[in-house]
Amino acid sequence: MRIFLISIGIVSTVLGLIGVVLPLLPTTPFVLLAAICFARSSDRFHDWLISTKVYKAYVLEFQKNRGFTLRQKFKMLLSLYIVVGFSFWMIDHPYIRIGLVIMVILQTVVLFTLIRTIPDKG
Incomplete structure (x- = not known):
């Protein structure tokens, strides 16, 4: 299960990063999914993800304020x-x-x- 969650997290992170430069692809849902997958599977990946500018710009404020x-x-x-x-x-x-x-x-x-x-x- 851990490998599955890490794989989904990596794919979601890549899609989220693509979504930064391609507005047709949403960034926030993919980065949120990656954070959830990494939180349940790998502390190292989770810590890396939440320290990125993409996470801070697109997810942190939304997660904190719910809007x-x-x-x-x-x-x-x-x-x-x-x-x-x-x-x-x-x-x-x-x-x-x-x-x-x-x-x-x-x-x-x-x-x-x-x-x-x-x-x-x-």
Whole structure:
């Protein structure tokens, strides 16, 4: 079971890191999954993961506050809209464009309905 959890943790970490530069892939859920897997299987991997900038930037605040500030939500959406907009402009296939629009709508709805908006501390 330990090897299975470490394997899932490594795959989740890689997907989370890819999600940092590819806004179509969510970062936070993958890094959370990796943290859970590593916490139950390897102290060394868990300690490494929670010390990374990716964990601190995407997971720690969310884990601590159970939500994002309105400013953080808009920053996430801005990067998403830019990348998807570029993809929409570059790809001339109607079904892919429809898929991109549906994905953006779903991500926006989830961010504003399922993820709590916390007050800005600054």
